Amino acid sequence: MQKDKIQITTEFIKLDALLKFANAVATGGEAKQIVQDGLVKVNGETCTMRGKKIRPGDVVEVDGQLELTVE
Secondary structure: EEEEEOOOOOOEEEHHHHHHHOOOOOOOOHHHHHHHHHOEOOOEEEEEOOEEEEEEOOOOEOOOOOOEEOO
């Protein structure tokens, strides 16, 4: 599994924006689809809310292939 650290300078970033920012997906539509399909976990739990607020310290896993740690 590939692991990346993503640094944000705001209080939070929405899940779909994080996926695009980290280049895990190419478009917002693709982000929406993988989230709705249950392929994204936030802190170990499947998340189906693409607007979920991701804060520093959260870990986002994409389809078991990519792990993003937000700092």
